[in-house]
Amino acid sequence: MKQTQKDRFVDAWGQMGSLWGLNTSMARVHALLIVSEDPLSLDAIAHRLQISRGNASMCLKELRNWGVVRRVKVRGDRRDYYLTEPEVWKMFFAIARERKRRELDPVLAALRELLGTLPQGASGQAVKRLKEMKDLLATLDAVASQVLAQEENARSALAFLAGGATRKKT
Amino acid sequence: MKQTQKDRFVDAWGQMGSLWGLNTSMARVHALLIVSEDPLSLDAIAHRLQISRGNASMCLKELRNWGVVRRVKVRGDRRDYYLTEPEVWKMFFAIARERKRRELDPVLAALRELLGTLPQGASGQAVKRLKEMKDLLATLDAVASQVLAQEENARSALAFLAGGATRKKT
DNA sequence: TTTAATATTCAGTATATTTTGAACTTACCA
DNA sequence: TGGTAAGTTCAAAATATACTGAATATTAAA
Numbered sequence: 219m220k221q222t223q224k225d226r227f228v229d230a231w232g233q234m235g236s237l238w239g240l241n242t243s244m245a246r247v248h249a250l251l252i253v254s255e256d257p258l259s260l261d262a263i264a265h266r267l268q269i270s271r272g273n274a275s276m277c278l279k280e281l282r283n284w285g286v287v288r289r290v291k292v293r294g295d296r297r298d299y300y301l302t303e304p305e306v307w308k309m310f311f312a313i314a315r316e317r318k319r320r321e322l323d324p325v326l327a328a329l330r331e332l333l334g335t336l337p338q339g340a341s342g343q344a345v346k347r348l349k350e351m352k353d354l355l356a357t358l359d360a361v362a363s364q365v366l367a368q369e370e371n372a373r374s375a376l377a378f379l380a381g382g383a384t385r386k387k388t
Numbered sequence: 389m390k391q392t393q394k395d396r397f398v399d400a401w402g403q404m405g406s407l408w409g410l411n412t413s414m415a416r417v418h419a420l421l422i423v424s425e426d427p428l429s430l431d432a433i434a435h436r437l438q439i440s441r442g443n444a445s446m447c448l449k450e451l452r453n454w455g456v457v458r459r460v461k462v463r464g465d466r467r468d469y470y471l472t473e474p475e476v477w478k479m480f481f482a483i484a485r486e487r488k489r490r491e492l493d494p495v496l497a498a499l500r501e502l503l504g505t506l507p508q509g510a511s512g513q514a515v516k517r518l519k520e521m522k523d524l525l526a527t528l529d530a531v532a533s534q535v536l537a538q539e540e541n542a543r544s545a546l547a548f549l550a551g552g553a554t555r556k557k558t
Numbered sequence: 559t560t561t562a563a564t565a566t567t568c569a570g571t572a573t574a575t576t577t578t579g580a581a582c583t584t585a586c587c588a
Numbered sequence: 589t590g591g592t593a594a595g596t597t598c599a600a601a602a603t604a605t606a607c608t609g610a611a612t613a614t615t616a617a618a
């Protein structure tokens with residue numbers, strides 16, 4: 219893979235990062251690690267992406283929190299090196315898990331709390347909708363929990379549901 | 389439902405907007421329509437949420453693009469009135485459909501395009517990962533298409549997968 | 559067609575997020 | 589222990605995003 223192609227991927231992934239819940243720099247760092255054959259040092263990353271060392275440091279920390287990047291040591295080198303999780307499905311589930319935790323869980327908790335404060339016999343269209351919405355989110359939450367607890371099964375199930383789409387050559 | 393409780397819901401929903409991919413104002417407008425028994429005018433919305441009419445207008449336009457808000461006419465009144473889609477599951481699928489279109493589809497298209505530019509025999513860990521990622525996204529895309537094409541079936545399937553979680557009282 | 563009420567647009571402003579870089583911390587080695 | 593290479597933090601600056609409100613457009617009644 220040539221240099222310019224890697225760069226194109228890094229920038230494309232960077233722009234798409236926001237859609238996955240990462241900011242541009244985080245996504246570019248992630249992309250660079252995805253297309254790199256070998257682990258990279260913080261310095262190499264900062265230099266290659268033309269971002270500050272401080273920014274690179276924070277992006278790597280956050281990517282490790284998301285569980286999609288690992289820090290490794292190289293013999294005879296004091297620097298830290300970074301690698302992306304090599305299994306794309308593991309990466310996908312790591313991101314899904316984190317987004318559920320950050321986005322779905324708090325919404326559901328807030329809805330339950332809000333419903334808990336209503337008087338017993340509260341009625342009306344608005345209350346009905348709130349309850350339905352809570353049930354919907356609870357369903358999604360339960361499904362997500364099961365899927366995330368059984369990654370391998372979930373992966374097969376998705377491939378099955380897709381109807382062999384993964385076999386096609388694009 | 390009392391006034392202050394509605395307000396609390398509106399603000400809570402506003403903060404949660406990011407879950408759905410809406411900004412705070414859009415989410416608050418949406419929330420206000422969710423808890424309102426009757427259709428509201430643009431003026432009423434702007435006044436109630438303390439936002440400008442211009443902002444309210446843009447939020448409503450966008451919410452209509454997402455397919456979660458409808459504009460209705462009231463006899464003998466020149467103003468437009470707005471309603472939220474009353475079925476929460478329809479609302480959920482409308483949002484899911486829109487997010488797939490905005491987020492998943494472009495990423496997949498870009499990945500395919502990038503892979504298409506690689507020389508025939510391109511190899512290496514990086515290329516392998518890109519192909520795996522394309523396959524993963526293609527699988528998700530196929531599953532999403534099928535789910536969105538059959539809302540009712542999908543709804544039952546989700547409830548089944550959740551293992552009756554929706555019956556529990558919170 | 560004119561007028562007035564309502565709705566939309568968009569340039570400028572306000573707010574929020576991201577990035578920088580210098581100060582600080584840590585870890586290693588002589 | 590001091591020196592140094594690497595890593596982290598955070599206040600300030602840069603950038604991106606959202607909001608306002610006046611100008612403009614649209615609509616419907618007169």
